[in-house]
Amino acid sequence: MGETIAFLVFAGIALGAAVAVVAMRNLVHAALMLVIHLLAVAGLYLGLESQFLAVIQVLVYAGAIVVLFLFVIMLLGVDRDDLLVAQGRRAVAGAVAVGLVLAGALTFAFVGPYTGEASVCGSDVAPTGTEQSCAGIAPVLDADDDAGVAFLGRRLFTRYTLAFELSAVLLTVATIGAVVLARRRDLSPEDEDLPTGEVTA
Amino acid sequence: MTAIPIGAHLILAALIFTVGLVGVLIRRNLIVLFMCVELMLNAVNLTLVAASRIWGAADGQVFTFFIIVVAAAEVVVGLAILVNLFFRRGTVDVDVPSLLRS
Numbered sequence: 001m002g003e004t005i006a007f008l009v010f011a012g013i014a015l016g017a018a019v020a021v022v023a024m025r026n027l028v029h030a031a032l033m034l035v036i037h038l039l040a041v042a043g044l045y046l047g048l049e050s051q052f053l054a055v056i057q058v059l060v061y062a063g064a065i066v067v068l069f070l071f072v073i074m075l076l077g078v079d080r081d082d083l084l085v086a087q088g089r090r091a092v093a094g095a096v097a098v099g100l101v102l103a104g105a106l107t108f109a110f111v112g113p114y115t116g117e118a119s120v121c122g123s124d125v126a127p128t129g130t131e132q133s134c135a136g137i138a139p140v141l142d143a144d145d146d147a148g149v150a151f152l153g154r155r156l157f158t159r160y161t162l163a164f165e166l167s168a169v170l171l172t173v174a175t176i177g178a179v180v181l182a183r184r185r186d187l188s189p190e191d192e193d194l195p196t197g198e199v200t201a
Numbered sequence: 202m203t204a205i206p207i208g209a210h211l212i213l214a215a216l217i218f219t220v221g222l223v224g225v226l227i228r229r230n231l232i233v234l235f236m237c238v239e240l241m242l243n244a245v246n247l248t249l250v251a252a253s254r255i256w257g258a259a260d261g262q263v264f265t266f267f268i269i270v271v272a273a274a275e276v277v278v279g280l281a282i283l284v285n286l287f288f289r290r291g292t293v294d295v296d297v298p299s300l301l302r303s
Contacts, residue, residue, distance in 0.1 A: 014213070015216055018221065018240050022227070022237060050250050056269060061239075098226065102218075103219040106211075107212050115209070117206075120206050121207060134254060135256055137254055148259075167271070171273075181284075
């Protein structure tokens with residue numbers, strides 16, 4: 001009962017905020033709607049027994065990525081939305097039609113196998129036909145592992161160790177790339193032969 | 202009111218992904234396009250976490266963890282390129298011809 005109410009509330013907020021991100025004219029408002037959406041998704045993670053990921057979502061997405069977005073928006077001063085209107089009416093209608101077809105197809109695929117009585121996590125109903133039962137994470141957790149951190153970490157540092165190491169390399173490359181891209185090119189004279197393009201801002 | 206099946210999360214993720222896709226298709230501002238890509242990545246994350254709960258395995262959560270890492274790296278480099286582009290061209294409108302020509 002409580003789980004259902006929490007899901008409905010967070011799902012409504014997440015979907016409404018996602019639509020608002022697309023529809024908002026003011027970029028700052030869109031970024032703030034993105035924060036609300038990400039926090040609602042973190043709430044959904046809590047309902048899905050993934051507490052660690054909920055915390056990571058709040059820290060990395062809502063804490064770091066959206067702040068970066070807001071920083072760039074305010075640095076460039078492009079929050080007044082003159083050129084950001086959608087393309088022609090026909091293109092918008094086509095895009096919405098494509099979206100409706102995609103959403104319909106995905107929903108059609110999920111309704112049935114994943115929406116029966118047996119697909120409620122923790123239910124004792126036996127799955128029939130193509131129905132998929134839901135095992136839930138709680139039964140496989142250790143007794144002293146309330147938040148599932150050891151459950152996640154054990155898999156992360158055994159089977160996916162190589163991917164973990166590669167993600168460290170990726171973050172280093174991204175940091176170096178951002179520093180190189182953000183370097184000012186008009187300071188030292190030997191850099192003047194670089195193509196700078198016309199600066200219109 | 203009965204308990205919700207796990208498919209509700211999957212359908213919600215599909216709807217969020219669709220909203221992000223429509224946003225990428227209809228908006229012209231590069232920053233909004235980035236935000237819509239984040240929406241789509243989030244929808245996929247939600248699907249993976251739901252799958253992790255369906256099968257009681259940690260793999261979906263590990264994948265989500267890596268997607269968050271890659272998304273952070275992507276946003277950092279993408280926004281740095283966007284700032285450079287804006288200072289060189291004076292616009293972040295993706296409909297402007299030759300936006301990427303040097």
